[in-house]
Amino acid sequence: MKGDWEIVVGLEVHAQLATRSKLFSVAPTAEAEGPNHAVTPLCAGLPGTLPRINGEALRLAARAGLGLGCQIRDTLWMARKSYFYADLPKGYQISQHDRPLCHDGELHFLLEGQPQVLEIERIHLEEDAGKSVHDALPGATVVDLNRAGVPLIEIVSRPGLRSAEAAAAAFAELRLVLMHLGVCDGSLESGSMRCDANVSVRPRGETTLRTRCELKNLNSLRAVREAVSFEAQRQRIAWESGEGVVQQTRLWDADAGRTRAMRGKEDAADYRYMPDPDLPPLPVPKAWVAGQRETLPPLPMELRRTLGETLGLAEDHVALLLDDPSLLGVLGPRLLADAETARSLAGFLFGTLAGVLRKRELELGAVLPALEALVAIHDRWRAGSLSNKMLGEVLQAGADGAYAIPATWETALADAGSTVSDASALQPLIDGLIAAHPAEVEQYRSGKTKLFGFFMGLAMRATAGKADAAMLRALMQRALDASAD
């Protein structure tokens, strides 16, 4: 921030755990066909219903903690957090209170290429509330409980960020970490991750924290950056004008580009936390935690080093690979096999293939189900048994077909056949070309070696692009040089 003021930001990030069923009920977490179509009696808080914790949610929450270097508590303690709201079916949220599952970790991230560390205070497991829909009926709010009970972790950082850019970068990295851990799908559009930011400002040099405001509804990296930036300016002006800052919850209004105080939150909250008597403490054995730690995948900071520094992939290719863990899942072993293959494959996917897809307004993600088939195409091309022209045709045929299905690409590849790599077939063609262009041969021999491309182009055209380029080049070279004698 300009002038002598410093921004102080801590993040509270909610991430939906990638489970099949909800945290305490068997209701599916997948997109339902309509409002209130993924609701069990428990989700609706019907009398007599009881929670039973989903072991996979516990496992994913622990892995999130381990991936962020947290301590994992040896017992899971769930607590009731009481407040009344239309979309909170039981009148309390099952969450954790003073004994979160994970605590004291850190997030490593890059800011303008420089390594940074954000301390993580805690990660706790909790259930989501339902959704209040305000525009379905005039003058009324309609409650949809499909989301009620969906498993979340809340990751709370210490107020260790000092700029809006740092806040956005930390959130972005946290998203990648959770995605690579397989904890959360990382989708910001569908609300799988939601970011709140606690923002305060203080004169530079001041060591105590001033009153903070909690910003809600920061649903994109841009929103984090812009909201924190706006709020910091607002607070600075409030302090400078002598008005001061009141602790409150504020909503980011992306359209208006400003934060505004939330209504209905003015009560000083007294959540009356208590251990949930329906959920006795559950042991989290140390050996189990150790097993989870041993099976953690490589995380983005390490992957960046491996892909960028060790394999030498382009920076934008690294970023694209990190943004989709499923890509790495399939490509990982191939990329790591040797650096040249890795660069070639990245160039193929993010250059050649992405270009073909872009013309059809498709994203790389659309063809991911067929990734292995695409890798096979790359390998054929790289081995020389598919020419550039043939590759282009194969990719276009695939992209115009049922591109999400591997068979589409396999068929396109099979239809392309193979390059002509039979020397006995290519040699007569080359001999004919040399005989037909004596002037050019003469010029080549007197040093105009650029004409090599001229001969290659003629040969390729003559073979309808199907010649094995490497073989053709070798034969052509030999023929041109040989006729010099």
Add this chain to the structure above:
Amino acid sequence: MSRETPPMGVLATAQAIARGEQSAEAATRAALDAADAHADLGAFVELDADGALETARAVDAARARGEALGPLAGVPISLKDNIAARDWALSAGSRMLAGYRSPFDATVTERLRAAGAVLLGRVNMDEFGMGSATTTGVAGPARNPWDAERVAGGSSGGSAVAVAIGAGAASLGTDTGGSVRLPAALCGVVGLKPTYGRVSRYGVVAYASSLEQVGVLARDVDGAAAVLAAISGACPLDATAAPLPPFSPRSSDGADAAGLRIGVPEGFVDKARAADPAVAEAIDAALAGLRDAGATLVPVRLEELDAAVAAYYVIATAEASTNLSRYDGVRYGHRTSETGLGLGELIARSRTESFGDEVQRRILLGTFALSAGYHDAFYARAGQVRRKLANAVAGAWDDCDVLAMPTSPVRAWRLDQRFDDPTAVYAMDVFTVLANLCGLPALSVPVRSAGDAMPIGLQFMAPAFEEATLVRAGRAVQAWRGALPMPTGGPR
């Protein structure tokens, strides 16, 4: 209202039906007739005569076809109105749940059906189980079958009355602080509260989750044990249900008192003596009878009994204050008819209109005990007292197999008796809350009344999952005591 022959208990009914000596339909009709004949006692909130007879005829048909019958085939059993049965109304005695129908069965309901039991209907209770007399429910009071001007005890008063009058061989109640045992004692039937976790709570309208269990009221100890065997066992829907096989009563547990070490906590009987000497005399006589039959009476010191009531009410109301937060008039239950209210007002108005006074008071106490500034001194401290009591009781098992004490300090009090403050009624739970706080099984068995006809119960507590020991102690009392008469009715 006396009868020539007392109605048959659970085992006798099941046996008679299995042998073809009686049809399930006849047993069911007899139970329904008894309910109708004593409708003025307020045992039932709703009878499902059609459903019950349909089930009974299905049992008879299955038997006629030679099919294997469940252990409770044809046995008529009623459910406390806080235990869900699919498509039945479920009110928990509250105006809040007027018109509510459960779309699912409680686990215990499902298990009763699987065992072949005939479900008679819903029986009366205190609102959300909050009471010791079955007087706070929306259906009005249940009346004591021995004297209709007296209380039946609560909160499972409807269950106790139904069993006492022969409207079913057994009834499922719930016991949060004595709600099965107290009415059983006051109405002269057997009440069994299992170990916490022995029976699934899924489908039971929650009052205080860490304290309550579904319990059984029956005419005799073996009847209660047979029903417990049918409803107990691990449940995938309840994280507090112990991962253990169902309770299995053993005939080898014996019926005699010989060798049984009965711990008698010092001062407990005297506490009853101060409140109602007849209770103390009856308990003394029963213990002497058991000693004569070969039991050893072991004096035991258990302090802080008064604090147990305070700890119980703080913990129970704290849990209740959150358990009852779901009643907000949004998804089901009563919603105020007033218009123009905001959401917050709508919730508060709906709750205030439909919760009774006692429920409101308990929600207030529980909310207070959890609120900022008071949480540690009340809720947390109650948990510490609970731990201390549990440790003390655990220490007693070195010297005895069961603890014995009165179930209630007094016999059934008059319905018109006024209590100056709510805590005067809470004192009736002084002997029963201990088992709930510790999560231990307890049994109330009727003993002979020393003075007038009003029943008195002797209570046993046993170590966790030692219901079999309770059954043995209960059988010993029955052997010493002999058969009981049917309720005499009394002035109305």
Add this chain to the structure above:
Amino acid sequence: MTVHVDQALLQHVAKLARIEVASEQAAATTAAFAAMVAMAERLADVEVGDLEPMQHPDHPYPDARADEAGAVLPPQALEANAPRFGAGGFVVPRVVE
């Protein structure tokens, strides 16, 4: 801890609990509430040292459940018990956030 129970405390607690205490009942409710709080204050007389509060009986409990999706209620079953239902959900007065 001795708590001074007055109508202000009662109203504070009642607001948290979403219970309305009408002014004509406030005195009687406060008296009953005070008696309950006084009973609860007896807890202070028990020497508890640093005992860990007991929140559940110390019994065996089941492990976590497997992550398997199961049956849900048809929305009509929710509607059947709902005071007001429309547009596929539970209808409440308009809430402004």
